[in-house]
Amino acid sequence: MIRATGRLMHLVxxxxxxxxxxxxxxxxxxxTLTLLYLPECPNAAMMRMNANxxxxxxxxxxxxxxNVDLNTLPGNDRRLGWGSPTLLLGDSDLFDTEPVPGAGIxxxxxxxxxxxxxIARKIKARETAP
Numbered sequence: 156m157i158r159a160t161g162r163l164m165h166l167v168x169x170x171x172x173x174x175x176x177x178x179x180x181x182x183x184x185x186x187t188l189t190l191l192y193l194p195e196c197p198n199a200a201m202m203r204m205n206a207n208x209x210x211x212x213x214x215x216x217x218x219x220x221x222n223v224d225l226n227t228l229p230g231n232d233r234r235l236g237w238g239s240p241t242l243l244l245g246d247s248d249l250f251d252t253e254p255v256p257g258a259g260i261x262x263x264x265x266x267x268x269x270x271x272x273x274i275a276r277k278i279k280a281r282e283t284a285p
Contacts, residue, residue: 188249188278189221193239196262202240208271213278225260238263242274249277 190206192199203222210218225239234243236254238261243249250269269277 186217186219187221187243187245188218189223189234189243191223191225191234191237191239191241191243193225193260193262196239198263198265198268199240201268202242202265205269205271206242206274209274209278212271212275218278235260240265240268242269244278244281249274249281 188206188210190199190203192203203220206220210220223234225235228235233254233256236256236258237243237248237252238258241248241252241263248254
């Protein structure tokens with residue numbers, strides 16, 4: 156009985172470790188605002204701050220911000236086709252840019268970076284679109 160319990164505990168510990176080491180899946184659907192970023196890109200921090208402010212201004216909305224470092228994605232992930240920073244609402248770019256397949260990881264140039272009110276306005280427009 157002790158051996159079986161030991162094996163079972165080992166199996167449980169291995170399973171828990173494997174789950175804990177995996178990147179959390181990004182929730183799908185229109186209730187997720189995903190920030191695709193690279194830490195070294197100059198506009199990433201400002202976009203994160205503006206996105207958080209936009210979500211705070213939309214009190215009644217049930218949106219969450221998920222941060223995804225592009226360096227952590229597998230090479231065949233579609234999200235690598237967008238530069239950093241990019242905001243996705245569900246599975247599409249909040250600012251209507253299509254991904255470029257095979258483009259590689261890059262910094263996205265914003266001039267200026269969308270403000271929190273720009274982001275909030277885009278979210279509201281998407282939610283009221285047919």
